[in-house]
Amino acid sequence: MKPFCFADGQIIPTEKAIIHPMDLSFIRGYGIFDFFRTVNFQALFLDNYLDRFLASAEKTFLPLEYSRAELKAVIQELIEKNHLKEGGIRMVLSGGISPNHFSPAKGKLFIFAESLIFPAQEKYEKGIKLLSLEYVRPIAEIKTTNYALAVWDSMRWKDADAEDVLYHLNGHVSESSRSNFFIVKDGVISTPDAHILKGITRKHIIELAGDVKIRPISMQEVLNADEAFITSTTKVLLPVTQIDEHKIGNGKPGQVSLGLLDKFKALEKGICY
Template sequence: MEGVVFLNNEFMQADQAKVSIFDRGYLFGDGVYEVVPVIHSCLIDRDNFLERLDYSLSVVGIDWPCSRERYLAMLEELIRRNNLVEGGVYTQVTRGVAPRDFGFPGDCSPSCMAFALKKKLVDNPLAKSGVSVVTVPDIRWKRRDVKSIALLGQCLAKEEAVRKGAFEGWMVEDGFVTEGTSSTAYIVKGQTIVTRPLSRSILPGIRRKSLLRLARKEKIAIEERLFTVKEALEADEAFLSSATTLVLPITQIDGRTIGDGKPGRMAEHLRELYIRMAFEEAGQKTSS
């Protein structure tokens, strides 16, 4: 909680940023958010991020706080002011400040906030060791395709996973895996990637979109379908993806070893492909 942040048209030090207690994001969780990875000081998957933010805003009926061009310029200025080379940018838009009433106010302006996160994305040691996940009940609302800031269900699920000593929780509904608390879930059967199809039951992951595009380009087989916990436990490998992990192999699910207990080749290959794409977007060359 340091560095320069952006709040409602102003850049300021993090400890100076204040939000009204009447902001509907604070009162109701009435807002949406995004996390955008940054590599070599460049926003990665930029167009996909804008598309998903636009979708979330339109579904909940919140106006853009400014033009898309100004929004991008703000994020890029935030990166510059924080000397951010690698990590991410968190940004959110709420409906704004208004008297507390469940119905939407007709005369308030959206509130906008953003801050930078410094984190190792490319040389993440977890990519070499793999991570463990545990299954937890999916207790969230029914519009999971919207990237809502109301994340209590995910917080409870993540806390359960952490208490069980796992890196991530895979949420389960009617016996089928939906997604991770903060990531997309995949398994591999043979040489085929299996992941849940897009619907209102899951968030349309940006890494998911890019990874499936890269996989199809490599002629890797993909099945977009539901899969059970039993199927995941019997998979040849499993992995997850998100903005700040990119791609991480999963070596254990509910204490059961997946495959040979080592990071799978498919996960490693997709991680390499995504990092190569990210470096190209940033105008850099990979070391490989």
């Protein structure tokens, strides 16, 4: 965590940021957040992330007293004050202190600046393994702070040499715990259409690919895919070469996946340099 954050309406030393222990974020796990990267001192795709954060606040009935312009000004000041050339910005809106300890209330807005570590290069070169998990995130279209199941389940990932999970229910897949999911079959790219967070990296990968099928995807299709990959802010695009003990395609990152990763890097460079 970087030295300065935004809390209580001002930029303060990060260690001085506080929240009441009866806030719904603590006692009910109710709150929202968003996270984006800075590249060359610029917030990457900032308007897209603010669109989602503002929509999440509205959908979760959490008052947000800052305009888009005010949020942008705070974020830019934090980037400069923390000298955050390459890093991350985390916005958190808590559930608030509720009179009945249950209903959404007026929460606190925090904006933190963070260091960022990308996955090891080896994972891009060899691909990663996901573990299947029967689950659908509640209100998946909103980026809530409720990651309880994934945090609990993550204790088994290391032993299984897995990067993350792939959620599925009733025979259809949705997403990873912190990423969107894609498959490639016969050159056609597909991604799930339901029970997902509409990721910002997902959005730009779809635009770069040009013809992505957004539709229900069965687990059997995943296992028969030529390629698979996940996308997220912090991973960008990671090839998936194994689900449980099943090899995807030839067990190596595919040309479609790697080509899209190169296109995304070129897009990022064109925006921020």
